[in-house]
Amino acid sequence: MAESNQTFWRGQERSSWIRLRTLILLRWVAIVGQLTAITVAQRYYDVQLELGLCYLAIGISVMGNLTAILLFPQNKRLTEFENFLMVLFDLLQLSILLYLTGGLNNPFALLLLGPVTISANVMSTRSTLIVGAVAIVLTTVLAEFHLPLRTSLGLVLDIPDILLFGNWAAIIIAIVFIGAYSHRVSSEVQSMSEALAATHMALAREQKLTDLGGVVAAAAHELGTPLATIKLTSAELIEELDDRPDLKEDAALIREQADRCRDILRDMGRAGKDDLHLRQAPLSTVVNEAAEPHVGRGKEVHFSEGPAQDGDVQQPSILRKPEIIHGLRNLIQNAVDFARANVWVEAEWTDSRITVSIMDDGRGYPPHMIGRIGDPFMRRRRAESDQRSRPEYEGMGLGLFIAKTLLERSGAELEFANGSDPYQHLTDNPERRGAIVKVTWPRKLIDAQKGDTPVPSGSNTRIQV
Numbered sequence: 417m418a419e420s421n422q423t424f425w426r427g428q429e430r431s432s433w434i435r436l437r438t439l440i441l442l443r444w445v446a447i448v449g450q451l452t453a454i455t456v457a458q459r460y461y462d463v464q465l466e467l468g469l470c471y472l473a474i475g476i477s478v479m480g481n482l483t484a485i486l487l488f489p490q491n492k493r494l495t496e497f498e499n500f501l502m503v504l505f506d507l508l509q510l511s512i513l514l515y516l517t518g519g520l521n522n523p524f525a526l527l528l529l530g531p532v533t534i535s536a537n538v539m540s541t542r543s544t545l546i547v548g549a550v551a552i553v554l555t556t557v558l559a560e561f562h563l564p565l566r567t568s569l570g571l572v573l574d575i576p577d578i579l580l581f582g583n584w585a586a587i588i589i590a591i592v593f594i595g596a597y598s599h600r601v602s603s604e605v606q607s608m609s610e611a612l613a614a615t616h617m618a619l620a621r622e623q624k625l626t627d628l629g630g631v632v633a634a635a636a637h638e639l640g641t642p643l644a645t646i647k648l649t650s651a652e653l654i655e656e657l658d659d660r661p662d663l664k665e666d667a668a669l670i671r672e673q674a675d676r677c678r679d680i681l682r683d684m685g686r687a688g689k690d691d692l693h694l695r696q697a698p699l700s701t702v703v704n705e706a707a708e709p710h711v712g713r714g715k716e717v718h719f720s721e722g723p724a725q726d727g728d729v730q731q732p733s734i735l736r737k738p739e740i741i742h743g744l745r746n747l748i749q750n751a752v753d754f755a756r757a758n759v760w761v762e763a764e765w766t767d768s769r770i771t772v773s774i775m776d777d778g779r780g781y782p783p784h785m786i787g788r789i790g791d792p793f794m795r796r797r798r799a800e801s802d803q804r805s806r807p808e809y810e811g812m813g814l815g816l817f818i819a820k821t822l823l824e825r826s827g828a829e830l831e832f833a834n835g836s837d838p839y840q841h842l843t844d845n846p847e848r849r850g851a852i853v854k855v856t857w858p859r860k861l862i863d864a865q866k867g868d869t870p871v872p873s874g875s876n877t878r879i880q881v
Contacts (some may be wrong), residue, residue, distance in 0.1 A: 437492070
């Protein structure tokens with residue numbers, strides 16, 4: 417699981433998701449806005465500007481856009497470095513234009529936040545910090561050095577120093593706050609999106625394995641009788657064919673059975689049949705199937721099942737959903753990874769609910785992370801002894817997120833606690849002092865016989881592909 421996750425996340429940079437055409441379009445909007453602002457200020461308010469230099473600054477931006485359109489394809493997606501250069505270019509171009517039009521006395525100085533916000537949303541932390549630092553330096557320079565704004569009468573349009581300082585402070589604070597806020601929110605949204613994509617991949621893989629199991633079971637079931645007949649007849653032929661020419665009838669029988677096997681395989685088709693018996697299983701069977709890959713990993717896994725005080729004596733048969741199996745498997749894997757020697761998996765049921773509890777005798781969850789368990793990509797620093805005992809273990813973020821998401825998708829509610837916590841109510845056994853996970857389903861959601869979606873009876877049907 418850890419290796420596949422590393423493969424999935426390798427090279428997933430957010431900046432590579434942005435098309436060049438998107439930034440080109442935004443730059444065209446900025447160019448139109450800049451031309452409009454200069455024209456209105458010069459014609460309607462008689463503000464004297466260095467029009468030649470202003471048009472030169474805007475013309476550089478126009479040439480950059482035209483060059484990008486001619487040299488790169490429409491579906492070009494920017495790398496981290498290319499995106500960084502594009503945003504830095506826009507920031508410098510805007511700063512030059514502000515220098516020519518009054519610096520921070522120009523109310524459009526607020527537009528310096530634009531490149532910073534873009535970098536915070538699509539680039540790495542390092543690139544965002546560099547762009548933010550450059551924006552702060554340019555803002556400070558523009559507060560002191562700029563060409564003045566003059567009216568047609570020669571009057572200088574200049575705001576009082578206290579307001580100039582307020583503009584500078586407001587822009588600096590906005591750069592820091594909006595940049596940090598946008599980057600944080602964007603990172604969390606992206607992490608959740610990538611983690612959900614990994615969850616869907618895990619569920620799809622588990623579904624394929626379940627379908628494959630159905631095909632194999634159906635083939636073994638339907639081919640059992642003819643293959644047994646072929647085996648028996650072949651044994652008789654081997655013993656008696658040399659001196660018993662009358663075994664021609666047995667040879668014909670072999671041919672008939674071989675034809676029957678061919679017909680069955682043709683009837684099953686490429687997709688096989690949906691074996692109704694494999695869509696349900698006793699609760700203990702599903703739990704054991706989920707735990708099977710981790711039973712022989714050096715830790716003792718203890719299983720127990722039974723009704724609760726007000727439950728039926730008969731064990732329920734539950735839906736054998738891929739999300740249930742894969743979710744429980746991840747939780748058991750986590751328990752085995754952190755247990756000292758023992759893991760307990762307990763299943764119980766009542767008339768209204770079905771519960772699976774997974775406990776270990778390890779150190780438990782870090783107390784300050786109990787409320788965050790299940791967040792994607794949550795990490796904690798590992799001690800050297802932990803690294804030596806589990807060098808292949810990468811963390812407990814994505815695996816628990818996938819397990820929690822899949823189980824909640826099946827209708828379960830999860831509770832996390834430590835057995836050493838005197839206030840927890842999930843167990844009173846002092847041996848089980850490590851991590852505890854309690855998974856509870858409303859029985860009607862997963863009961864294969866009495867629930868909301870009971871498994872139908874009758875002949876097997878084809879799997880739809």
